[in-house]
Amino acid sequence: MKVHLRALGCRLNEAELETWTREFAAQGHSLCRTGEGADLVVVNTCAVTDEAVRKSRQLLRRIHRANPSARLVVSGCYVSLDPATPTTLPGVDLVVANQDKARLVEIVSERFDLPLMPSIAIESDAHLLLARGRQRAFIKVQDGCRYQCTFCIVTQARGPERSRPPGEIVAEINAYHREGIQEVVLTGVHLGGYGSESGSDISDLIRSVLKETAIPRIRLGSLEPWDLPDGFWSLFETPRLMPHLHLPLQSGSDSLLRRMARRCKSDEYRRLLQTGRSALPDLNVSTDIIVGFPGETDDEWCQTMEFVEECGFGQIHIFSFSPRAGTKAAGLPNPVPEPVKRERARALADLAQRLRGETLNRHIGQQFPVLIEGRLVGEGKHWPGYTPNFLRVELASATSEDLCNRILEVEIHGINENGTLAGFLPSPAGGR
Ligand code: SF4
Secondary structure, three states: OEEEEEEOOOHHHHHHHHHHHHHHHHOOOEEOOOOOOOOEEEEEEOOOOHHHHHHHHHHHHHHHHHOOOOEEEEEEHHHHHOOHHHHHOOOEEEEEOHHHHHHHHHHHHHHOOOOOOHHHHOOOOOOOOHHHOOOEEEEEOEEOOOOOOOOOOHHHHHOOOEEOOHHHHHHHHHHHHHOOOOEEEEEOOOHHHOOOOOOOOHHHHHHHHHHHOOOOEEEEOOOOOOOOOOOOHHHHHOOOEOOEEEOOOEOOOHHHHHHOOOOOOHHHHHHHHHHHHHHOOOOEEEEEEEEOOOOOOHHHHHHHHHHHHHHOOOEEEEEEOOOOOOOHHHHOOOOOOHHHHHHHHHHHHHHHHHHHHHHHHOOOOOEEEEEEOOOOOOOOOEEEEEOOOOOEEEEEOOOOOOOOOOEEEEEEEEEOOOOOEEEEOOOOOOOO
16 A cells, blocks of 8 residues: 655654554555555644644645545544544544554554555665655654643643653664664653653653663653653763753743643743753753733733743744633633734744844854754755754755765854854864
């Protein structure tokens, strides 16, 4: 069978897609890059906002219109929150809810009686990440969340916390490493909740990955700024654990954080950053901020702007609040007028850009091991990649060698107009 897989939304959806890709390939099915030529299409939907739901529905319609004969399987948060509606969408043959995702390939194979041809599997490596131009693998380690932030629908869509056994995660990482992948991202819904149901924690998992794999670079996906176990920062003593953390703050105002039912208030967040930065001078922290949460006063907004300035984030993802049906926040009074939201988002974007500039400037003149992730199209002499603390670099090198997927020492000598770091190879190999 020719199988096409698509994921919308978060890294967890992407990680699940990677696992299904490998499982279909292991059964001897071939993977195709578009839906047009496929016999079977699997879509991993998103429902984090009403807009995400609209996009999920739009994609399903588009895929069916482009290839009405293909079997269409739908999974993900959209179908888990609203199992009935998708079955009414044209062309949908099967719905697999989030709680059954781990068995999706098995369920699909049984339902459509797919032929099993494992012998063919070894002939093609098209399913391999590198073959698809990817140098970083997302590894799902955990699912679900026990918290109830008032704006969040994910906790309903993904259910209670559950963690994959460390042995399974280590085996998957070793398989990727054998294929040439040099960097993995451990990802989950509530990564800090890893092991909560078995008395272990995210630090135990990271220790297992460091001990039982030789993968050169390990990143952590988005991490709620609480539930970080003791000794967490000492894990970063090894250069294999990347000093970048995405710690969603959402707001800098404690009164607003209370209305969001967030577990971390500004003081705890401040202390977390101080501890992290004293342990890791290169630590780069990025975050999420919701603009225009119901009832957000001018004063609360000022508190957010002042606190963001104090935190000095390397990057800020700005989300303009939109009520998500099914969340507590959707029913809260005093919506912030759209023009006010736009004005606040613009002001925060300006601040974010200034803080990012300051972060980039601190890296000029320094040298970092950069994982090269391809060659910039059209220019041929620039190779993009990321520093360990997740700052994008464009390496200038006229070499004829293929530098893709290599970890190279790069010296930073400036900032490009597009906001990336400008680098060159200090060694004679690529020299300025
Ligand atoms: S901790 Fe994260 S996933 Fe859990 S409810 Fe809050 S925002 Fe949602």
